[in-house]
Amino acid sequence: MDLTTHGFWTMVHGMGFGSLYLLSCSFAIVELSRRYRPQSSISVADEKFLGTWLVAMAVVAWITVLTGAYVIYPWYRAVPPAGAALAAFPQALLKSSLNTIEWHAIGMEWKEHIAWFTPISITMAAAVFVHYRGCLRDYPQLRTAVLTFVIVSCGTAGVAGFFGAELNKHAPVDGGGTIKLIQGSGR
Numbered sequence: 001m002d003l004t005t006h007g008f009w010t011m012v013h014g015m016g017f018g019s020l021y022l023l024s025c026s027f028a029i030v031e032l033s034r035r036y037r038p039q040s041s042i043s044v045a046d047e048k049f050l051g052t053w054l055v056a057m058a059v060v061a062w063i064t065v066l067t068g069a070y071v072i073y074p075w076y077r078a079v080p081p082a083g084a085a086l087a088a089f090p091q092a093l094l095k096s097s098l099n100t101i102e103w104h105a106i107g108m109e110w111k112e113h114i115a116w117f118t119p120i121s122i123t124m125a126a127a128v129f130v131h132y133r134g135c136l137r138d139y140p141q142l143r144t145a146v147l148t149f150v151i152v153s154c155g156t157a158g159v160a161g162f163f164g165a166e167l168n169k170h171a172p173v174d175g176g177g178t179i180k181l182i183q184g185s186g187r
Helices: 005-035 044-077 090-095 101-114 117-138 140-170
Strands: 002-004 178-180
Touching: 002 005, 002 101, 002 140, 005 044, 005 140, 044 090, 044 101, 044 117, 044 140, 090 140, 101 140, 117 140
Parallel strands: none
Antiparallel strands: 002 178
16 A cells, blocks of 8 residues: 555644544543533642643644645645646646536635634633633633633634545645555565
8 A cells, every 4th residue: 555745744634633633622622611610620730731731732733734834735736737637736636627616716715714723722722721720710701711712723623624634535635755555465
């Protein structure tokens, strides 16, 4: 089984960092909701853990968006030379057919813009949580803001991930060298 280097980086970006981020969002939402209910108490160790978790989420979100914007996106936008097969040029491939042009016009435009809300909103949530963690019980509006921005971050990551998966299905980012994953038996 072979994989191209562009396909490998697309997989690392989406299925690696992106899915890791979405999974970590679910934990953060549940823990923030559970720990700050009126009847519950949160220990200093729990606050420290949640703060570290949110900071780690922000790091993963930034890595995901930056690899998408500066590693994958240039390959997606590559301009094909005259007469070249469009399969190696995803943006041109999507624009070449009326059946797929909307995937670029709506899907990629949404993905490339909404994805930036993910690291920005989770960084804000992490910064506020770390700064006010000992006092969050006294500021319900601030707790709500942190939880809301984690949910916004999760939602924008989900939208970007959906469009990324669909775009990769219709016009995969492929090319570069070949990575041999599994040697075939040659039957």
